[in-house]
Amino acid sequence: MLARIPVAVNSSVLRCARRGSLALLVLPLLSACTNVAAYQRGRLAHPTMTPTFGESDALTHVRAVQEGAIGGELGASSGCGCN
Amino acid sequence: MQPRRPLPLVGLICFAVCALAPALGWAGGDPAPRGMTTELHGEVAGYTDSDSVTVFTPSVGVGFRDTGTGWSAGGSYLVDVVSAASVDIVSTATERWTEVRHAGALHAGYKPYELGATASGSVSREPDYLSLTGGGRFDWDLAQKTVTPALGYAFTHDVAGRTGTPFSVYSLETDRHALNTDLALVLDRSTVLNLGADLVFEVGNQEKPYRYVPLFAEDVAPRVKPGTSVEAVNLVRLPGRTAERLPTTRQRYAVSARLAQRHAHDTLVAKQRFYTDSWGLKATTSDLRWVFDLTRQLQLWPAIRIHLQSGVSFWKLAYVGSVATDGTLGVPRYRTGDRELSPLGEGTLGGGVRLNLGSPSDPSAFGITFLADGMLTRYSNALFVKQRLGAFTAAQLELKL
Numbered sequence: 001m002l003a004r005i006p007v008a009v010n011s012s013v014l015r016c017a018r019r020g021s022l023a024l025l026v027l028p029l030l031s032a033c034t035n036v037a038a039y040q041r042g043r044l045a046h047p048t049m050t051p052t053f054g055e056s057d058a059l060t061h062v063r064a065v066q067e068g069a070i071g072g073e074l075g076a077s078s079g080c081g082c083n
Numbered sequence: 084m085q086p087r088r089p090l091p092l093v094g095l096i097c098f099a100v101c102a103l104a105p106a107l108g109w110a111g112g113d114p115a116p117r118g119m120t121t122e123l124h125g126e127v128a129g130y131t132d133s134d135s136v137t138v139f140t141p142s143v144g145v146g147f148r149d150t151g152t153g154w155s156a157g158g159s160y161l162v163d164v165v166s167a168a169s170v171d172i173v174s175t176a177t178e179r180w181t182e183v184r185h186a187g188a189l190h191a192g193y194k195p196y197e198l199g200a201t202a203s204g205s206v207s208r209e210p211d212y213l214s215l216t217g218g219g220r221f222d223w224d225l226a227q228k229t230v231t232p233a234l235g236y237a238f239t240h241d242v243a244g245r246t247g248t249p250f251s252v253y254s255l256e257t258d259r260h261a262l263n264t265d266l267a268l269v270l271d272r273s274t275v276l277n278l279g280a281d282l283v284f285e286v287g288n289q290e291k292p293y294r295y296v297p298l299f300a301e302d303v304a305p306r307v308k309p310g311t312s313v314e315a316v317n318l319v320r321l322p323g324r325t326a327e328r329l330p331t332t333r334q335r336y337a338v339s340a341r342l343a344q345r346h347a348h349d350t351l352v353a354k355q356r357f358y359t360d361s362w363g364l365k366a367t368t369s370d371l372r373w374v375f376d377l378t379r380q381l382q383l384w385p386a387i388r389i390h391l392q393s394g395v396s397f398w399k400l401a402y403v404g405s406v407a408t409d410g411t412l413g414v415p416r417y418r419t420g421d422r423e424l425s426p427l428g429e430g431t432l433g434g435g436v437r438l439n440l441g442s443p444s445d446p447s448a449f450g451i452t453f454l455a456d457g458m459l460t461r462y463s464n465a466l467f468v469k470q471r472l473g474a475f476t477a478a479q480l481e482l483k484l
Contacts, residue, residue: 035227036272043273043345047447048352048374051277051341054384054435056454056477057161058128058140066460068392068423069366071263071281071337072356 118151121484124159132458132473135168135179153195160187170467171294171420174313182246184209197224203237211246211292214239218261229269237261245292257287273345283335294327296418297466298404307401309462310469321404323412327419330397335360350374363396364424372434380439380446386456388431395424400464422465429460433475441483452479 036044047053051073064070124144131137142161149155163186168179185208192201199222207214218237225231239259244250265279297320299307307319339356354370367390374384397417405413433456441448458473 036229036269040272044269044275046345046350048350048382049275049343049345054372054374054386054437054452054454056126056128056475056479057142057159058126058130058138058163058477059454059456059475061140061163062130062138062473062475063390066423067366067368067390067427067429068360068364068395069337069356069358069368069390070283070335071358072279072339072354072368073263 119147119149122146122148122157123480123482123484125480126161126477128454128475128477130473130475132471134170134468134471137166139164153193153199154191155194155201156189156191158187158189160185162186170313174297174316174467182209182211184212194222197228199223211244213242213250216240222265231265231267233265233267235261235263235265241287243288243292253292255288255290255292257285257289259286260284275343277339277341277343279337279339279341281335281337281339283333285333285335286331288331289329289333290327291421292326294420295324296327296402296420297321298323298325298412298414298418299401301403301405304401304403307466309400309464309466311466313467316466321406321412325404325412325414325418327421328414328417329419330362330417333360333362348376358392362424364392364394366390366392382437382439383434384436385434386431388429390427390429390431392427394426394464395419398425398464400466420466422462422468425465426463427460427465428463429458431456431458433457445483447481448483450479450481452481453477454479 043049060073122145124142124146126140126142128140128142129138130140140161140163142159144157144159146157147155163184164181165184166179166181172178172180186205188203188205190201190203192199194200201220201222202217203219204217205215216237216239218235220233220235222231222233237260239257239261241257241259242250242254243257244254260283262282263279265277268276268278270276297316299320303319307316335358337356337358339354341352341354343350343352350373352370352372352374354368356366356368358364358366358368368388369390370386370388372384372386374382377383397415398419399415402415402418404415407413433454435452435454437450437452439446439450441450454475454477456475458471458475460471460473462469462471
């Protein structure tokens with residue numbers, strides 16, 4: 001029993017630390033977002049900003065076959081603040 | 084390996100005509116409501132490398148979007164014509180083969196306000212392979228579209244067999260559950276940051292039915308060097324052919340980030356991915372593209388990509404086998420000759436050029452893009468080859484109506 005108390009405390013501390021780290025990581029990112037009005041989104045809406053610009057499904061397939069890693073296809077939804 | 088069926092050109096033409104009909108006003112009924120846009124996409128791509136592999140890939144796609152109601156739908160179709168006489172094929176005494184893959188995909192989405200949902204499905208078919216995927220995705224615009232989290236799930240069922248043998252007689256099946264999240268953040272008037280995570284769980288037999296792994300006697304294996312030729316391997320390996328064997332489950336994890344920033348006359352896009360999985364493979368992939376507006380109609384960009392990965396935990400340059408007194412061959416539990424699972428580094432240098440030929444008010448509504456990439460892959464601990472040089476080119480046509 002005596003041995004378990006420090007373990008419980010440690011795991012609780014670790015849990016808090018993890019949550020704190022996550023909050024520290026995410027909150028600055030969220031607060032970094034500025035309120036951009038619709039008329040200010042010209043640059044965000046530029047075609048070169050879209051995730052599909054300059055990409056090729058054929059090249060993605062070649063890489064999927066030749067590399068051991070997958071994932072990382074970001075921006076499949078709108079999420080560019082441009083529409 | 085077997086005579087191939089001719090391309091289903093009739094189906095391809097029907098698909099293209101059906102896809103183009105509404106856009107060209109051939110379809111009957113009421114005209115499209117205001118806010119309806121149609122996007123057409125076509126691509127012809129080619130890949131070749133120093134390992135005697137060539138791939139020719141034509142593809143077409145169409146997308147419809149009604150910004151008034153929030154509906155969208157689309158589809159795509161591609162054909163891969165692969166011709167290969169790679170060292171792996173030669174090592175199994177097989178001649179050059181040509182194979183055709185057909186892949187089709189459909190998607191439909193509904194996003195009337197901030198919350199949107201998309202359903203998608205795809206089919207990929209080869210004479211000895213079938214892959215079916217279905218999935219869905221939700222995304223939610225928050226804080227006036229400056230924060231957009233998204234959550235998606237897809238299920239894939241793959242069946243691998245041997246050409247000419249029905250799947251009912253011989254097949255290897257794999258199921259894949261893929262969960263992905265994406266958080267898009269508008270950092271300022273010209274910068275977007277995407278953060279994402281992918282979790283993929285695979286269950287099944289992922290061995291390639293045609294892949295055999297050479298085994299070596301215990302005293303010979305340490306003397307086998309990376310890049311040893313097929314002929315030299317055949318001289319020292321143990322007799323017989325041993326099929327590839329992989330673990331039946333694999334958990335794969337990736338975290339990634341994409342930063343896109345638009346300046347007055349250029350756009351910088353940087354991507355980074357970190358990957359690990361339960362087979363012990365770790366990888367990092369970095370991408371950088373810098374798009375310059377030479378004129379309003381012409382854009383040019385260089386691009387660089389670096390991919391580095393470790394091998395899986397059971398990867399061996401030379402697997403050790405043992406021959407028992409009764410002649411049976413003792414083999415390692417897991418063995419593979421798949422260089423995709425070996426330690427490797429790949430550098431890609433290339434770029435593209437885009438001609439915007441649309442109206443002055445929207446030049447990008449009609450565009451032609453040319454892509455060209457050169458790749459150098461180095462294998463530090465694999466048989467047969469130490470490096471591979473590859474080249475990829477593509478011509479794309481995009482039209483928005």
